[in-house]
Amino acid sequence: MSLQGLTHRLIRMPRAGKRLLALTLDAFLCAFTVWLAWALRLEHWVPFGRMHAWATLGSWLLGLPVFAHFGLYASIFRYAGWNATLALGKAVAVYGGLYALVFTLIAVPGIPRSIGIIQPLLMFVALGLSRVTVRLWIGDLYSELLARLNAPGVLIYGAGQSGLQLAASLLRMHQQRLVGYLDDNPALQGRRLDGLPVFAPSDLDRLVRVYQVGSVLLAIPSASLARRKQIVELLRPHPVHVRTLPGMADLVRRGVHASDLQDLDIEDLLGRDPVRPDEALVEQQLSGRTVMVTGAGGSIGSELCRQILVWRPRVLLLLEQSEYALYEIHRELLAAMGEPDDADGPLHIVPLLGSVQDAARLDAILTEWHPDTVYHAAAYKHVPLVEHNPIEGLRNNVWGTLECAASAERHGVGHFVLVSTDKAVRPTSVMGASKRLAEMVLQALHAQGERAGGSGRTCFTMVRFGNVLGSSGSVVPLFRQQIEQGGPVTVTHREITRYFMTIPEAAQLVIQAGAMACGGEVFVLDMGEPVRIHDLACRMIELSGQRVRRPQDAPDAEGIEIRVTGLRPGEKLYEELLSDDTSVRTAHPRILKAQERFLPWDQLQTWLEQLAEHMRARRHDDIRALLQQLVEGYRPSDRTD
Numbered sequence: 001m002s003l004q005g006l007t008h009r010l011i012r013m014p015r016a017g018k019r020l021l022a023l024t025l026d027a028f029l030c031a032f033t034v035w036l037a038w039a040l041r042l043e044h045w046v047p048f049g050r051m052h053a054w055a056t057l058g059s060w061l062l063g064l065p066v067f068a069h070f071g072l073y074a075s076i077f078r079y080a081g082w083n084a085t086l087a088l089g090k091a092v093a094v095y096g097g098l099y100a101l102v103f104t105l106i107a108v109p110g111i112p113r114s115i116g117i118i119q120p121l122l123m124f125v126a127l128g129l130s131r132v133t134v135r136l137w138i139g140d141l142y143s144e145l146l147a148r149l150n151a152p153g154v155l156i157y158g159a160g161q162s163g164l165q166l167a168a169s170l171l172r173m174h175q176q177r178l179v180g181y182l183d184d185n186p187a188l189q190g191r192r193l194d195g196l197p198v199f200a201p202s203d204l205d206r207l208v209r210v211y212q213v214g215s216v217l218l219a220i221p222s223a224s225l226a227r228r229k230q231i232v233e234l235l236r237p238h239p240v241h242v243r244t245l246p247g248m249a250d251l252v253r254r255g256v257h258a259s260d261l262q263d264l265d266i267e268d269l270l271g272r273d274p275v276r277p278d279e280a281l282v283e284q285q286l287s288g289r290t291v292m293v294t295g296a297g298g299s300i301g302s303e304l305c306r307q308i309l310v311w312r313p314r315v316l317l318l319l320e321q322s323e324y325a326l327y328e329i330h331r332e333l334l335a336a337m338g339e340p341d342d343a344d345g346p347l348h349i350v351p352l353l354g355s356v357q358d359a360a361r362l363d364a365i366l367t368e369w370h371p372d373t374v375y376h377a378a379a380y381k382h383v384p385l386v387e388h389n390p391i392e393g394l395r396n397n398v399w400g401t402l403e404c405a406a407s408a409e410r411h412g413v414g415h416f417v418l419v420s421t422d423k424a425v426r427p428t429s430v431m432g433a434s435k436r437l438a439e440m441v442l443q444a445l446h447a448q449g450e451r452a453g454g455s456g457r458t459c460f461t462m463v464r465f466g467n468v469l470g471s472s473g474s475v476v477p478l479f480r481q482q483i484e485q486g487g488p489v490t491v492t493h494r495e496i497t498r499y500f501m502t503i504p505e506a507a508q509l510v511i512q513a514g515a516m517a518c519g520g521e522v523f524v525l526d527m528g529e530p531v532r533i534h535d536l537a538c539r540m541i542e543l544s545g546q547r548v549r550r551p552q553d554a555p556d557a558e559g560i561e562i563r564v565t566g567l568r569p570g571e572k573l574y575e576e577l578l579s580d581d582t583s584v585r586t587a588h589p590r591i592l593k594a595q596e597r598f599l600p601w602d603q604l605q606t607w608l609e610q611l612a613e614h615m616r617a618r619r620h621d622d623i624r625a626l627l628q629q630l631v632e633g634y635r636p637s638d639r640t641d
Contacts, residue, residue, distance in 0.1 A: 026067060029126045030059035037118040055111050058102055059119065066095045072127075088127060096120030152177065152214030155207065155240075157231060159183040159198050163219035167196060179211045204238050218244040232543065242543045278512065278588065283311060285373060285415070285515040292317035292371040294356050294404060295378030297325025300419055302332075303507040304375050309333055315348045317369055319378070321355045356400035359407060366411040373415040373514065376404050379435065383423065386431035387569040390623060391615045397434035398608075402441050409445065409458045417514035418442055420464040420522075426633030429569075430624075433631045439464075439522060440631075441608075443598040446520035461517035463510045464594070465501055465525040475533060479540050487549075487560035489537045492567050497530040513591050522594040523586070537562050569637070597632065 034055045035048045070091035102108065104116030154170065156163045159181040170178050180197040183189065188198045199207060207213050216235055220228065228244075235242050291308055295301040296318035302325075308316060316333070320326035330351040337347060350369070354361040356378045379397050380386050386393035401418060408416045420439055423432035442460040449457040475491075475498075482489045506525065513523040541548050541560050549559030567573070584593040599607070607630050614622040628634050 022072075023064065023068075025130060026064060026072075026127065027060060029123065029130065030063055031056045033119050033122040033126050034059055034115070037115050037122055038112075040118055041112050041114050051110065054108055055103065055115055055119070058108075059099065059123070062098045062102070063095045063123065066098070067091050067127075070094075088131065089124075092120065092124040092127060095123070153179045153207075153211040154215045154217060155179050155182050155199070155204075155213055156217050156219050157182045157201075157235075158219035159185070159188050159193055160219070162221055164193060166217060166219045167194065177211075179207065179213060182216065201234055204235070204240075208238055208240065213240060215241045215243060218242065232539075236539060236542050239542075239547060278515070281515040282511055286311035286313050286511070289313050289372040290315040290317070290369055292319060292365070292369070292374045294319045294374065294376045296320045297322050297329050298377060299503055300507060300510075301375075301377035302329045303503045304377060304419075304510060305329055305333055306336070307504070307507050307511060308375075309336060309347075309349075312347060315350060315369060315371075317350050317352055317365065317371060319352045319354055319356070319365065321353065321378075323353060326351050326353060356404050357395060359403045362403060362407040363410070366407055366413065370411065371413055373417070374404065374408050374413050375417050375419065375510065375514065376401060377419040378404075379419070379438075381421070381431065383429045383431045384568045386434070387429055390430040390620060391618060393430050394434050394437075394611070394615060394623070397431070398437045398441065399612075401438040402608075405442055405445055405458070405460060409449070413458050415459045415461070415514055415517060416442070417510065417517070418460075418462040419510055420462045422464060422466040424464060426635070427631065428635055428637040430627070430636075433627045433634045436631050436634075437627075439596070440598045440604060443520055443522070443596070444601040444604045447598070448601040450519070457519075459517055459519040461514060461519065461521045461523065463513045463523045463525065465506055465509070466498060475536070476540075479537055483541055483544050483546065483560060487541075488563040489541060489560060490563050490565050491533050491537055492565055493573060494534045494564055496533045496567070496573050498533060500531055501525065509588075509590060512588055516586060516588065516591070522596045524592040524594050526590040526592060534562065567637070599630075 031048070031052070034052050038052060038055070039045050070087050072088060072091055099120050100116040102116065103111055103119075104113045107113055154177060156166055156170075156178070163181055163183075167178060167181075178196065180199055181188075181193060182201050182204065183198050184201055186200075189200045191198050204213075204216075216238075218228070218231065220231070223231075232242065286308055291313045293301050293304050293308070293316070296305050297320040301320070305316065305318060318326060318330060318333075320329070330349065333349050337349065352365055354365070356362070356376070378400060380389075380393045386397075405416055418438060421432065421435050423429060424436035424439060425432075427433045427436060439462045442462055445458075446460040449460075479489055509525045513521075513525070517523070538548050541562075547559040549557055549561045553559065584595070586593055598604075607626070611623065611626050611630070614626060624636055628636070
């Protein structure tokens with residue numbers, strides 16, 4: 001029997017059996033310490049025999065009742081602390097006095113008087129060591145065993161190499177009790193891998209009930225997003241918390257560890273595999289060039305910087321008005337860059353504090369660095385905040401874009417790419433109207449440049465897409481935080497839908513679209529199917545191991561409530577990527593080209609001057625009225641000034 005098995009049996013013994021075992025142990029210690037005291041007295045080893053009988057009998061008759069009287073057999077050894085040690089000391093002191101009285105002061109023929117002194121001292125040491133040993137052995141092992149027995153059950157989905165490595169890591173941890181594997185390969189089901197059974201996914205209902213499974217860990221890092229989505233949907237109806245390993249690329253170098261586990265990424269719910277870019281086209285646009293990113297510290301701007309860095313530009317300029325955001329992205333990029341490759345020449349990453357509304361600052365930067373391409377990601381994007389601050393939103397999103405574009409044109413920048421949004425289509429918010437107006441500025445500037453003719457004109461283009469997961473203002477981090485806090489999860493409307501795309505995917509397609517541009521295009525990224533936000537909240541709750549509390553449930557029912565709070569100012573139910581159905585396919589399967597009407601620069605400039613005058617006078621009604629005339633489809637959904 002293993003040590004752990006023996007410990008398990010000892011812990012589960014009835015109380016009377018444990019007391020009898022302790023009494024037997026102390027009786028043995030009495031005899032052992034008598035023999036040891038005799039050997040110390042005679043200074044040589046003698047076998048236990050009749051000469052020890054009376055001293056041992058006396059130890060039993062005097063010691064065991066005294067120990068019982070002081071409660072040594074009523075305490076639980078594995079929890080023995082200071083009070084138990086104090087009781088042990090008192091018991092041995094009384095026993096030592098009685099034993100010395102009998103065998104030292106009164107004396108027993110044939111037994112040396114010194115035995116009455118030596119044996120109680122040895123008995124004190126033996127009793128103390130026995131209690132400490134039991135405390136360390138059974139106590140600690142009991143805690144470990146109890147932790148394992150009470151820990152929630154865990155299943156690993158995927159009985160491949162990653163699953164085996166993850167299992168080996170989990171077995172060293174006590175916070176979780178590994179039950180076995182789930183795998184949809186019939187050849188593996190019913191077999192054992194390293195002693196753990198492999199179950200069919202259809203057994204999950206029974207496993208949750210029998211083994212109290214609380215978590216399923218996805219160990220399928222090489223699976224496609226479409227396959228991961230199928231598995232996630234299979235697990236959704238079950239009350240289990242789903243966690244996952246990162247992609248295979250992150251695990252190749254160092255293997256799989258339990259610390260790699262993370263909450264399920266919402267990308268797994270989208271189930272859309274990214275399309276590879278045209279590498280030759282992107283390399284021609286970025287490699288060895290000087291590239292500038294405005295709003296470099298934002299969610300999209302920072303990801304653009306990360307992906308641009310992969311293509312080894314000669315200089316990467318980071319323009320950002322937030323000092324902290326600029327510091328963070330600059331530090332991250334320096335760490336990612338490592339040692340520059342001498343064969344490709346040194347790569348300079350230049351952090352630049354400044355606002356896109358500051359024409360003098362922009363001119364100074366472009367005069368010094370002469371960028372080949374500018375990615376303009378600087379914008380105020382939070383719909384309710386811009387609705388509350390419309391003048392600041394227009395000034396930053398429209399005039400910031402105009403100042404950047406004009407400066408780029410003055411300094412001969414080759415490509416200028418505006419990062420736009422689906423909220424620019426038939427907008428109901430000032431933010432959406434401001435982004436559509438920014439698009440119109442670039443369209444008008446490009447058309448004016450074409451009419452002027454000549455070479456070296458800046459190629460202006462726009463890239464429009466929907467919500468990006470994990471960006472500032474995205475619902476996903478908010479939902480995750482609300483679920484961790486126990487709810488409620490708040491949605492503005494049960495029927496509200498949004499297009500979603502991951503930040504890396506959006507940034508990659510922005511770069512790809514910019515490389516395809518000839519000038520004046522409004523590129524639209526294929527976002528797939530729109531997602532109902534209420535359904536997204538339900539999925540995230542269920543995949544965290546919780547249940548959604550329905551309105552008909554009792555107030556004290558378990559689960560997380562989804563609370564509808566009402567549409568916010570400027571928010572609309574359904575986002576659109578195109579203002580009409582006229583779009584043109586491009587060479588890239590995920591990029592479309594929209595046909596958007598715009599005003600010539602001479603007319604647009606007049607409208608902008610009127611808008612600027614209303615903004616200086618802070619006439620909010622006139623601003624909205626002018627935007628309705630200027631931006632096609634703009635219909636304010638609410639007023640919040």
